[in-house]
Amino acid sequence: MKQVYLAGPFFSNEQVARLKQVERSLAENPQPLAIYSPRLYQEGSSEPNPPEWAREIFEKDMPELTRADVVVDYHGGIPDPGTAFEIGAAHVRNKPVIAFHEKAAAVNLTLTESVQAYLTDLAARTAYDFEEMAHRAFVGDYI
Numbered sequence: 001m002k003q004v005y006l007a008g009p010f011f012s013n014e015q016v017a018r019l020k021q022v023e024r025s026l027a028e029n030p031q032p033l034a035i036y037s038p039r040l041y042q043e044g045s046s047e048p049n050p051p052e053w054a055r056e057i058f059e060k061d062m063p064e065l066t067r068a069d070v071v072v073d074y075h076g077g078i079p080d081p082g083t084a085f086e087i088g089a090a091h092v093r094n095k096p097v098i099a100f101h102e103k104a105a106a107v108n109l110t111l112t113e114s115v116q117a118y119l120t121d122l123a124a125r126t127a128y129d130f131e132e133m134a135h136r137a138f139v140g141d142y143i
Contacts, residue, residue, distance in 0.1 A: 001032040002130045005068035007086035008075050010039040022074045022100055025126040033130060036064040065089055070116075070130060073099045079111065087114060096133055100125045104140065112138035 004026060009015045019039055026035050042048070044056035065071065071090035075083055090097050096116035101107070104120075112118060117136035119125045 001034050002069045003067055004033050004035045004130075005065045005071045005086070005090070006035055006037040007065075007071055007073045007083045007090075008039075009080040009083055011080070018102075019074060021122075022072070022125065025100075025122060026072065028126050029128065029130065031130050036068065038064075062089075065095075066093065068095060070133070071095055071097045073097055073101075073111075073115065075101060084111065087111060090114075098125075098128060098130075098133075099138075106141040106143040107138060109142045112142070 006019070006022065006026070008019050008022070010019050016039065019037065023035060023037055026033055038057075038061045041060055042057060044053045044060075046052045046056065065086060068090075071086060073079065073083060073087050079087070087097055091114040097114060099111075099115045099118045100120075101118070102120055102122070115138070116133055117128065118138040119128060119136060
């Protein structure tokens with residue numbers, strides 16, 4: 001079973017709704033996937049937002065990224081800094097990154113060139129073969 005780390009922002013209702021959709025599409029993938037979605041693990045022993053909480057959450061998420069076989073990136077347009085960091089961390093650890101971006105937007109070339117596959121529709125992400133890990137290049141405009 002592949003271990004999947006789902007990277008993506010969850011700071012607005014729209015972002016949370018989209019991440020939930022990605023979580024469902026990964027759960028519907030015909031291959032068994034163990035999915036770690038950081039948005040589900042934001043509780044720490046201290047109140048949200050002080051430095052102690054931030055450190056605790058960071059130290060909870062980074063081992064999961066390290067354990068993952070693949071990182072799935074989702075964002076609608078330009079990724080937030082945390083998601084970009086997770087993509088970079090995956091890249092330097094030689095972990096494949098599969099990008100799911102359904103909104104047409106210009107993307108930074110360092111992000112597009114660090115991904116194994118760049119998928120833009122629900123059917124493609126539900127059916128993506130995480131064993132084969134076929135390369136699918138970004139098609140669009142760069143920023």
